[in-house]
Amino acid sequence: MTWYTSFFTDLANGFWRGAVQPSQTTAEIDFVTGLDVPGSRVLDAPCGSGRHSIELARRGYSVVGLDISAEAVDHARSLAPELDWRLGDLTSMASQSITADLALCMGNSFGYLEHEESVRLLADFAAVAPVLVIDYGCAAESLLPSLPGSIEMSAGGVDMVARNTYDVASGRLLIDFTFTDGERTQQSTCAQHVYTAGELTRMLQAAGFASVELFGDTDGRAFEVGSHRLLAVARR
Template sequence: MPWYTDFFTDLANSFWRGAVPPDMTINEIDFVTDLTDLAPGSRVLDAPCGSGRHSLELARRGFSVTGVDISTEALQHARSTDSDVRWIQADLHDLGRLDLTADLAICMGNSFGYLDHAANQRLLADLAAAAPTLVIDYGCAAEAILPHPPGEIRMTAGGVDMIAVNHYDATQARLLIDFTFTRGERTQQANCVQHVYTAGELTRILHSAGYRHVDRYADTDRTAFGLGSHRLLILARR
């Protein structure tokens, strides 16, 4: 069973909901809408959508949004909001079977790379079939993590204490993360796997998926991506 099928419980999701300030979501959606120049009313596919922070902001701006995620808790949280977003519970492995179409697809919040390599390739092909334009926010690009391996991270957010211990698997180019989430007497220990791609390799995969034009940025201010950039933002167009 893939690691992410039971990873995103209330403890993990509460931490991430608390860790991201509202202005970060606004800046990210400003970046998406400015870069793609889509008018309100356009259809957006958010996959995976998590607890819905990007979907909800897009819907607030008048876009027609479909959010797809596997986490029951995350979608319960998303559905508790007053929005017109269409929420679908599904594994990204099955995205192509949903027969969804949109003007734009987004894969935000460092949620690309959860699948194995073949499935990551298929996911990008499925997204290309669903939408002519794709935006990816990827925090595990090789140029971002390998110059300064993250080691151990401790944070508290959303009333949850989090410890993350990172290991890099060079044989398969994967970041292996051992998480511990604690709130009161409750503790969740879980493992995360994210596949690591260089910007060039991910660009070639996107070309193979059907996207002809691929632009790379280091942040929402549109600075150029390079060695040591902390994140990779991609705009891909068919």
Template sequence: MSQHVQSAWYADFFTELPNEFWRRVAGPEMTAADVDFIETRIRPGARVLDVPCGSGRHSLALAARGHRVTGVDISEEAIAHAVQAKNGLEVEFRVAEMRDIPRTGEFDAVLCLGNSFGYLEPAELPEFVAAAAAALRPGGWFVVDFSAAAESVLPGFTKADRMMRTGDITVETSTDYDVVASRMLSTYTFTRGEERLTATAVHHVYTSGHLGELLRAGGFADVELFGGPDGAPYTLGSGRLLSTARRR
């Protein structure tokens, strides 16, 4: 385990019950749309690093299309599930923190999908950006999926409480905004039969301009912002920000 994560919330959050809920919610159509978008940036048979890869839905879909994929995630449960789902596909999975990735300069693309970009503390995020740059060959692509951009979450923000259900899993969510630290605090209560788990996720909020500055300062160029995998422009109120950038 990385020395970085002894007190990080995400080190313990992604156990079987939360992971199983998200595996059910993120369906194949959503995954296919993301992979279609990624393939607009990479060549056939590309070498791809997916970090954090969660239970491997993007890694496996990319491998099924002929790409050579390495998936990295801190959750041992998620990685074990991904390994079981390989079904003969040539994809490598590793348990590691998102900054502990191979900085070998061999990858054609590094993917940071599923809103994971905001997990790290602000002082730590540049280290991940630098690690992504070091993993890429010159001209390789960094694809960032970020739903906690300020332009997405702040217009009309109010404390949000909601309930979601998929099969026998119910999730109650309460989200507050910490104005001092510019972060969202989302408390989840997962229930399945008599099993109950409450955990809090932290997403640091950045403006889209700040995101671009982080990428350029970390060794990237040609930063572009999109409102989703259909390639629509990112605008105020877009629910999702997809950014692509090339390693200089």
């Protein structure tokens, strides 16, 4: 079974719901809505607990949120039952009958799939929407210069310990997570493919996107070595 199919439980999701500040969501959606994208239909995939979808809907956009985590989708639906929430894997996107003006793959969710599946995923995004935004925190230029060995944080009533290793042969970041709320403990290993910005750009172009812009943050600064995230804006 692929790791991400069972990873996003209430413990993991509860931690990230507590860890992400509302100001971060606002900045990310300010960046997205500041792009020159005609139309108001948005696909948010994976949507997680719905923070981007709900903020976009608040600003007048028509949103479809797709995620594999039943707990996350149920949480999102409880907050905004009027929105179109769908439970499903990203690999099922082609069968979802979705047409959008803009697709979002936010929250450092790119790279979970095997390489061949990621290539197909980008082609599926290109078929759904003419503009795609990928928020990717595991670009090689961001990750490798200062890869931390371990991280400990508490948020949303959940304690999290993450221990990182990098597998050179496969180009994957391996993270051993432990989540605990004092009564329950979840231990899971996450594996995420690490691509350079150039590799991701070539993958997007091969998927049918004619142009790709690379940003280092929501303030619009250019992506460079040491940028803490990569925001790729691809247009057909």
